[in-house]
Amino acid sequence: MPRGHVAEPCRREDDSDAIKRGDGMKTAVVVFPGSNCDHDAYHVLKHVLQQPTEFVWHKETSLAGFDTVILPGGFAHGDYLRCGAIARFSPIMEAVAAHAKRGGVVVGICNGFQVLTEAGMLPGALLRNRTLSFLCRDVYLAVERRDTVVTSAVPEGAILTVPVGHGEGNYFAEPDVLDRLEGEGRVVFRYVGPAGERDDRYNFNGSARAIAGIMNETGNVIGFMPHPERNAERVLGNADGLAVFTSLVAGRRAA
Numbered sequence: 001m002p003r004g005h006v007a008e009p010c011r012r013e014d015d016s017d018a019i020k021r022g023d024g025m026k027t028a029v030v031v032f033p034g035s036n037c038d039h040d041a042y043h044v045l046k047h048v049l050q051q052p053t054e055f056v057w058h059k060e061t062s063l064a065g066f067d068t069v070i071l072p073g074g075f076a077h078g079d080y081l082r083c084g085a086i087a088r089f090s091p092i093m094e095a096v097a098a099h100a101k102r103g104g105v106v107v108g109i110c111n112g113f114q115v116l117t118e119a120g121m122l123p124g125a126l127l128r129n130r131t132l133s134f135l136c137r138d139v140y141l142a143v144e145r146r147d148t149v150v151t152s153a154v155p156e157g158a159i160l161t162v163p164v165g166h167g168e169g170n171y172f173a174e175p176d177v178l179d180r181l182e183g184e185g186r187v188v189f190r191y192v193g194p195a196g197e198r199d200d201r202y203n204f205n206g207s208a209r210a211i212a213g214i215m216n217e218t219g220n221v222i223g224f225m226p227h228p229e230r231n232a233e234r235v236l237g238n239a240d241g242l243a244v245f246t247s248l249v250a251g252r253r254a255a
Contacts, residue, residue, distance in 0.1 A: 025051060025052070025067040025068050025248075025249060025252035026051075026052040026053070026054075026065060026066050026067050026068070027045050027051060027052070027053045027054070027066065027067065027068045027069070027070060028053075028054055028055075028056040028063055028066040028068070028069045028070065029041050029042050029045075029053060029054070029055050029056065029070045029072060030055075030056050030057075030058060030069060030070065030071050030072070030092055030096070030112075031055050031056065031057055031058060031072075032058045032074065032076035032077060032087045032090060032111075032115075033058070033076065033077055033078075034074050034075040034076050034077055034078050034079070034111075035072050035073070035074035035075075035076060035111070036072075036073065036074035036075065037072045037073035037074055037109065037110065037111075037227060037229060037230070038055065038072040038074070040072070040073075040227075040229040040230055041070050041072050041109065041229045042055065043229075044229050044232045044233075044241075044242070044245050045070075045245060045249075048232060048233060048242070048245075049245055049246065049249055051249055054066075056092060057092075058076075058087065058090040058091065058092045059090065059091050059092070060091065060092050060095070061091050061092065061094065061095055062095055063092075063095045063096065063098075063099045063104075066099070066104070067104060067105065067252050068104065068105040068106075068107070068248065068252055069096055069099055069104065069105070069106045069107070070107050070108075070109065070112065071096070071106070071107070071108040071109065071111070071112025071113075071115050071116065072109055072110075072111070072112055072229075073109050073110030073111045073112060073165070073227055073229075074110075074111045075111060076090075076111050076115060079111075079168075082118065082168075083111060083114040083118075083126060083168045084111060084114035084115035084116075084117065084118040084119075084126075085118050087111075087115045087118070088115055088118040088119040093115075093119055096119075096121075097119065097121060100121060100216075100220060100221050103218070103220055104220065105149055105220050105221075105222075105248070105251075105252060106121070106220065106221045106222070107149075107150065107222050107223075107248065108122070108221075108222070108223035108224075109223075109224065109225075109226075109227060109228070109229065110164075110165070110166055110169070110224075110225050110226075110227060111166075112223065113126065113213070113223030113224055113225055114126045114168065116221065116223045117223065121216065121221050122214060122215075122216060122221060122223045123173055123177050123181070123214075124171055124172055124173035124177060124208075124214070125171075125172050125173070126166075126168045126169055126170065126171060126172070126225070127168060127170040127171075127172050128167065128168050128170060129166070129167060129168065129169055129170050129204070129205040129206060130170055130205060130206030131204075131205075131206075133167070134165075134166070134167040135164055135165070135166055135167070135169065135204055135205055136163070136164070136165045137163065137164065137204070138161050138162065138163050138164075138238075139161070139162060139163070139164050139191055139202070139204060139212070139226060140159050140160070140161055140191065140192050140193055140194050140196075140202060141159065141160040141161075141162055141189045141190070141191065141192065141212055141226060142159060142189070142190045142191075142192040142196055143158065143160065143188070143189060144185075144187045144188055144189065144190055145185055145187075145188055148188055148215060148219055148222065148247070148251075149219065149220070149222065149247060149248055149251035149252070150188065150222050150224075150244045150247050150248055150251075151188065151243075151244070151247055152247040152250060152251055153243045153246040153247040153250060154243045154244075154247065155243075157196075158243075159192065159194065159195070159196050160228075160240040160241075160243070161194075161231075161238055161240050162226040162227065162228050162230075162231060162240055162241055163226065163227050163230050163231060164204070164205075164225055164226050164227065165227060165230075166205070166225055169205040169207065169225040170205045170206045170207055171205075171207035171208055171211045171212075171214075171225070172207075172208055173208060178208055178209055178211075181211070181214055182209070184217070186214050186215050186216070186217070186219075187209075187211055187213075187214055188212075188213040188214055188215055188222060188224060189211075189212035189213035189224050189226065190209070190210045190211060190212055191203045191204065191205075191207065191210040191211075191212050192210070198210065205225070207225075212224055212225055212226060213225065213226070227241070228240070228241025228242070228243075228244040228245065229241060229245070232244075232245060
């Protein structure tokens with residue numbers, strides 16, 4: 001499987017392509033106490049892809065008017081108790097669940113993925129990395145499905161290089177749950193080698209079956225540990241992450 005970076009230049013106000021300010025989805029980036037990748041996600045959507053995007057504080061109770069909700073990375077409520085366990089009870093989460101039930105898109109990145117599992121919106125749990133150490137590095141991702149709201153713009157056969165930064169990214173679920181995820185095609189991303197090879201040495205955090213991201217039964221709730229918002233512009237040396245957000249924008253416009 002060939003490796004293919006998905007690099008696109010930073011978009012500007014005078015771009016004449018299909019993605020223009022105000023004609024796409026409206027996104028809410030939820031901010032919990034301890035969120036630290038909220039501005040990264042906001043920047044990619046608002047400034048790079050020129051989409052209507054707003055921060056929403058975790059104590060808000062409504063997501064009216066938003067098409068898409070991003071639960072960003074960070075350390076919500078300091079990750080006290082368990083990652084995402086306190087954030088799961090924030091007032092906004094009732095609105096997030098209702099949004100998803102209506103068919104609205106919800107994307108959890110890193111800590112956001114942890115919040116979604118704690119809230120029962122995605123199955124499984126994120127445990128301590130098998131090294132018991134914080135992991136901060138680039139990883140290689142195979143896209144298991146290219147027909148999801150976060151992967152449709154990824155070129156066929158591409159292996160994405162995306163950074164991770166987590167201490168609890170070891171995805172766990174019982175064997176029957178894993179079998180169901182696999183059987184229903186709900187594994188979105190998987191840790192692989194640079195040529196797409198399945199090898200445990202590239203499964204850095206020890207996740208079950210090297211799973212890096214999953215979705216719910218209807219495909220509108222997606223969670224993953226890697227941080228595409230951290231490498232979505234050429235100036236960063238690798239813009240592979242932009243494909244995730246480009247997919248998100250294109251998918252919502254087509255919905």
